[in-house]
Amino acid sequence: MNSPYAYIAIEGNIGAGKTTFATWLAHHLKCDLMLEQFQENPFLEKFYNDQERYALSVELTFVSDRYRQLRERLGARNLFRQVLISDYAFVKSMIFAKANLPADEFKLFRTMFKLMDAQVAQPEVVVILDPQPEKIRQQIEQRGRSYERDMPQEYLDKIAYHYQLHYRYARGSRILWIDTTDVDIVERPADAERLAALVLQPRKPGVYSLKA
Numbered sequence: 611m612n613s614p615y616a617y618i619a620i621e622g623n624i625g626a627g628k629t630t631f632a633t634w635l636a637h638h639l640k641c642d643l644m645l646e647q648f649q650e651n652p653f654l655e656k657f658y659n660d661q662e663r664y665a666l667s668v669e670l671t672f673v674s675d676r677y678r679q680l681r682e683r684l685g686a687r688n689l690f691r692q693v694l695i696s697d698y699a700f701v702k703s704m705i706f707a708k709a710n711l712p713a714d715e716f717k718l719f720r721t722m723f724k725l726m727d728a729q730v731a732q733p734e735v736v737v738i739l740d741p742q743p744e745k746i747r748q749q750i751e752q753r754g755r756s757y758e759r760d761m762p763q764e765y766l767d768k769i770a771y772h773y774q775l776h777y778r779y780a781r782g783s784r785i786l787w788i789d790t791t792d793v794d795i796v797e798r799p800a801d802a803e804r805l806a807a808l809v810l811q812p813r814k815p816g817v818y819s820l821k822a
Contacts, residue, residue, distance in 0.1 A: 611638050614812045615734040616692070617684070619699035622739035623770050624758070625750035630795050631739065632697035634802050635809070641693035644683050647675060655757040665710040666719070673703035673723060680730045700730050701776065709772040735784045737809050738777060741791045743767070780816045789821040 620632040629645060636643035648654060651671045657664040680700055704727075707719045741749075746766060750758050777785050788808060795802040805822040 611806065611810070613639055613641070613693045613810055615810075617694050617696075617731060617733045618735045618737065618809065619696045619733035620737045620739065621699050621702065621773070623746055623766060623773065624761070625746040625753070625766075626739040626741060627749060627790060627793075627795065628697040628739060631737075631802070631805065632695050634795055635806055636695040638802075638806065639693055639695065641695060642683070644679065644694060644696040646696075646698045647679065648672075650675060658757040658761065661710065666715050669703065669707045669710060669719060672706070673719075673726065676700055676703055677726045677730065684731045696733070699733055699736050700727060705772045705776050706769070708776075709768050732781075733783055735786065735809065735813075736777070737786045737788060738773065739790045740787050741789070741793070743770075745791050777817065782815055784813045784815055785817045786813075787817070787819045793822045 618635070620628045620635070622628050632645065633643060651668060653664045653668040653671055657668040676698065677700070683694065704720065704723050707716055707723070711719055743763065743766065747763070750761065777787070786809065788805065790805065793801045793805055795805070801822065808820050808822060
């Protein structure tokens with residue numbers, strides 16, 4: 611299994627299966643893996659208990675952590691073109707901030723984000739795992755994070771809407787919307803291989819709607 615791309619980001623809603631697939635793909639490509647360090651955000655659990663109070667704190671912490679991680683991991687990558695698989699794209703910060711912050715705070719956040727975004731490499735492929743809401747809810751329950759247990763469906767729907775809003779048009783990358791409702795990477799290896807084949811197929815930049 612080989613990749614025609616040097617930098618692939620696996621994206622999608624909360625519980626879509628990003629980390630599971632990114633880990634599987636990096637293992638089978640024998641390449642670098644970069645996972646989001648969400649557990650280091652001290653405001654995340656507080657945010658789920660009081661979104662209005664902690665939204666700005668959680669988003670500022672995430673964007674600074676993601677920026678630092680990307681700068682450290684991608685600093686010399688263009689010289690050697692090692693393949694990197696990540697379970698997030700930097701623009702995730704903008705998508706969640708727009709969903710979670712009031713207008714005045716989002717305006718401030720957006721100004722800072724644009725300065726950072728200009729300094730990080732962009733993925734050649736953004737894979738958006740897009741299972742049906744029932745599948746997302748099932749996967750959230752299976753991973754057993756206590757602060758996610760009572761997450762309202764309205765919040766998941768809002769995040770899904772903002773992903774759709776942002777990735778409606780191509781921005782120089784290959785945007786792959788993939789319906790993974792019937793995919794089980796853990797129990798059925800053939801599903802993972804089929805999904806990987808879609809991701810690794812050479813394509814021109816654009817937005818693609820696919821089903822695994």
